Amino acid sequence: MPETDPVEVFLPPVCPPTGRAPLPLLGGPPAERSDAARNRVALLDAARRLVDADGVAALTMERLAAAAGVGKGTVFRRFGSREGLMAAVLDFTESAWQASVISGPAPLGPGAAPLERLLAFGASRAELTLVHADLIAAAGHRGSRNLAVHSFVETHVRYLLTQLGVRGDLPLVTSALIAPLEAPVLVQQVRIEGYPIDRVVAAWRDVAERIVRG
Numbered sequence: 001m002p003e004t005d006p007v008e009v010f011l012p013p014v015c016p017p018t019g020r021a022p023l024p025l026l027g028g029p030p031a032e033r034s035d036a037a038r039n040r041v042a043l044l045d046a047a048r049r050l051v052d053a054d055g056v057a058a059l060t061m062e063r064l065a066a067a068a069g070v071g072k073g074t075v076f077r078r079f080g081s082r083e084g085l086m087a088a089v090l091d092f093t094e095s096a097w098q099a100s101v102i103s104g105p106a107p108l109g110p111g112a113a114p115l116e117r118l119l120a121f122g123a124s125r126a127e128l129t130l131v132h133a134d135l136i137a138a139a140g141h142r143g144s145r146n147l148a149v150h151s152f153v154e155t156h157v158r159y160l161l162t163q164l165g166v167r168g169d170l171p172l173v174t175s176a177l178i179a180p181l182e183a184p185v186l187v188q189q190v191r192i193e194g195y196p197i198d199r200v201v202a203a204w205r206d207v208a209e210r211i212v213r214g
Contacts, residue, residue, distance in 0.1 A: 044092040056134040087139040114163040125181045
């Protein structure tokens with residue numbers, strides 16, 4: 001199979017294009033009522049616009065309230081704290097990304113060969129994590145230790161490895177393949193050590209292909 005371009009990544013839109021509430025995170029809380037979900041999506045859309053325009057540091061509860069046209073108390077009741085707001089924005093993005101993995105276009109979504117999906121998954125995950133590294137940090141332990149997100153990533157990668165006939169201790173092999181896609185590793189490599197993201201992604205793909213080949 002011809003290799004894909006190492007700089008090509010597969011990222012979903014940050015927000016679902018229909019404006020509907022995103023899918024709940026795998027293992028997360030149940031879906032909200034439709035009116036509550038619409039209000040939450042409106043607030044999170046406004047938060048994403050502020051982050052895109054001015055960065056994570058500029059997003060405050062007060063500024064979000066002004067941008068969304070609601071009282072500051074509404075924002076605090078919804079998210080509890082700025083850390084809670086950052087975690088909610090992060091979950092919003094993760095939900096949209098998970099939807100792309102589950103039912104979006106190939107190769108990130110269904111329809112491609114398992115190896116193509118695995119390579120697309122790694123590239124997309126690395127890029128998304130790096131783009132949202134500041135959000136992950138701002139969300140504190142709720143961002144860095146999101147068990148629902150980790151469960152989804154681990155389950156999907158193990159599923160693809162199983163389809164590819166990879167042998168060995170699959171839970172630990174899966175963990176070893178996921179670890180380089182975590183925010184601390186990517187921030188160290190790209191932001192601190194200065195490696196280009198395409199080089200990091202190409203190296204991850206090389207490791208994944210070696211695991212598959214056995």
